[in-house]
Amino acid sequence: MPESQYQAFRNPQDRMLNGAVARLTQGLSPISLTLAWFDWAAHLAMAPGLQMRLIEKTGRKAAKLALYARRSLADPAAERAVEPLPGDHRFNDPEWGAFPFNLYAQSFLLSQQWWYAATHSVRGPSQHHQDMVWFVARQMLDVMSPANFIATNPVLLKRTLEQGGTNLLRGWQNWVEDQERRIANKPPAGAEAFQVGRNLALTPGKVVFRNHLIELIQYAPTTAQVHPEPVLIVPAWIMKYYILDLTPQNSLVKFLVDRGHTVFMISWRNPHSDDHALGMEDYLRKGVFAALDAINAVVPGQQVHGVGYCLGGTLLTIAAAALDRDDDRRLASMTLFAAQTDFRQAGELLLFIDDSQVTFIEDMMWDRGYLDASQMAGAFQMLRSNDLLWSRMVREYVLGERTPLNELMAWNADPTRMPYKMHKEYLHSLFLDNALANGHYLVDERPVAISDIRCPIFAVGADADHIAPWQSVYKIQLQSDVPVTFLLASGGHNAGIVSEPGRRNRRYQVATRSETDHYVDPETWRERTPVREGSWWPQWADWLAERSGALQVPPALGRAEAGLVALCDAPGTYVFQT
Incomplete structure (x- = not known):
């Protein structure tokens, strides 16, 4: 046994302590936070010039607030001293323009500006530590926001007076209900209106293959003829697959089937403690490779259009690189939905990724054998706490108003777990070491490189x-x-992908770079590429059709002579695992 593993087993009490602390802090390492603060504070202490500028900035912001106060008393519509950051809607209501609430809001926003400058102007700390200090400062600011309290929020105050405090009673009832549901491990209020197989995941099909890790769904054709090349969709196992088959109106699966494609979907197992030893190699072998083998048996002699979403797209990229490295040309194309292959700019999630943080996350998973979905949800909420946490709590627990769940929100409340070994390997190999981008990721003990991929690529990002x-x-x-078609869609990680035709306020930009075109940086690309209105799905469907063969008779669901018979109807059984 390697020494590192031996030490881990010899000192289980250390892991138990770390795991207990990690569950209290949502996986945030207090050691990592302390190091970040010390790095920032020590460099700030050695910067007397910057300290003077921050003091001056405090005086200027106080003067700006005083000037605004004088102007707003004479003219309530006076120009504000500072505007909220994009996406911050806490002070949008007109009531925030009245005295003294306008001063509360402006004072908060000016303080937020000051803290951003204070955490990002210090020379010397690592960028990661600066971001972490700003993250903690932002959490504290969000807690103290005037939007959170009745006395300082004109909307809450007005509503409470109008309703004689009954909103507070409803808010209390909402809070009690949420706690009861949390303790009983039930979904949030309103999720009962959405059920898989009743009004979600309705596209007809059959499970034609099953192993310990996946069920493979083959969807029934709706057209008299189909393209010969089937489509394999690889969703992320951090989510259940039916985000791509929500309702008939916004189902990507149905959209593809109605366009004459034979569609296969991987439905991942929801792991428990017994699955703690499932690793990235298992997800590759028993997942993507097993699905491709089954599809090749159902539709022999045809290449496959591979489609990967989020982490599923990263895994599909690894699979494609390994196949083409070994001269296996089974993929006709590869499409990536919001999937990263280089993790150096992995967004705000990098706040939770360094050696100390990963150690804490490992120990949090160690005693259970998996990472619980609620722990991941807590991390995502903290990234956008003003929107996903505090604004929701104010609305539901103070105003006493429930936001009705839609199908996407109901899906989001039906999470999955991450097995210990896989998540540990994922964090170390892809996030910390960036092994895939650096050409160090191993499949069959040999490195794979994205440059080995020979099929055309369609990549979708969301702005x-x-x-x-x-x-x-x-x-x-x-x-x-190889030629890469990149498409930038409007929306977020989920809503940018679930962007069906007919949805309002949808737009996208798309352009193809050939092998001979020079590289263009992303911001220049965005400035140069025309904006198109509407859903991007038809654009992608046309791209697939151009790389597919002439229409022919659809294949049967499964292939008995290959031992692939219909095991059950879609959506299968794994999707119901809790």
Whole structure:
């Protein structure tokens, strides 16, 4: 046994302590936070000039606030001293323009500006530590926001007076209900209206293959003829697959089937403690490779259009690189939805990724054998605490108003777990070591390189994605030696992908770089590429059709002579695992 593993088993009490602390801190390492603060504070202490400028900045902001106060008393519509950051809607209501609430809001926003400058102007600390200090400062600021308290929020105050405090009673009832549901491990209020197989994941099909890790769904054709090349969709196992088959109106699966494609979907197992030893190699072998083998048996002699979403796209990239390295040309094309292949710009999630943080996350998983979905959800909420946490708590617990769940929100409340070994390898290999981008990721003990991929690539990023920033997704153009079509969609990590035709306020930009075109940086690309209105799905469907053969009779669901018979109807059984 390697020494590192021996030490881990010899000192289980250390891991138990770390795991207990990590669960209290949502996986944030207090050691990592302390190091970040000391790095920042020590450099600030050695910068007397910057200290003087920050003191001057305090005086200027106080003067700016006083000037605004004088102007606003004479003219309530006076120009504000500072505007909220993009995406901050806490002070949008007109009531915030009245005295003294306008001063509360402006004072908060000016303080937020000051803290941003204080955490980002210090020379010397690592960028990671600066970001962590700003993250902690932002959390504290969000806690103290005037939008959170009745006395300083005009909307809350007005509503409470109008309703005689009954909103507070409803808010209390909402809070009690949420705690009862949390303790009983039940989904949030309203999720009962959405059920898989009843009004979600309705596209007809059959499970034609099953192993310990996946069920492979083959969807029934809806057209008299189909393209010969099937489509394999590899969703992330951090989510259940039916985000791509929500309702008939916004199902990407149905959209593809209606366009004459034979579609296969991987439905991942929801791991428990017994699955702690499942690693990245298992997800590759028993996942993507097993699915390809089954599809080749159902539709023999045809290449496959591979489609990967989020982490599923990263795994598909690894699989494609390994196949082409070994001269296996089973993929006709590769499409990546919000999937990263270079993790150096992995967005705000990097706040939770350094050696100390990863150690804490490992110990948090160690005693259970998996990373619980609630722990991942807590981390995502902290990244956008003003929107996902505090604004929601104010709305539901003070105003007493529930936001009705839609199908996407109901899917988001149906999470999965991450097995210990896989998540540990994922964090170390892809995040910390960036092994895939650096050509160090091993498959069969040999490295794979994205430049080995020989099939054309279609990559989709979303302009408001905080999980896989579009600039990071765009980097596939630096790594590949084949034509890459990059599409930038409006929306976030989920809503940018679930962007069906007919949805309002949808737009996208798309351009193809050939092997001979010079590289263009992402911001220049965005400035030069025309904006198109509407859903991007038809654009991608046309791209697939151009790389597919002439229409022919659809294949049967499964292939009995290959031992692939219909095991059950879609959506299968793994999707119901809790």
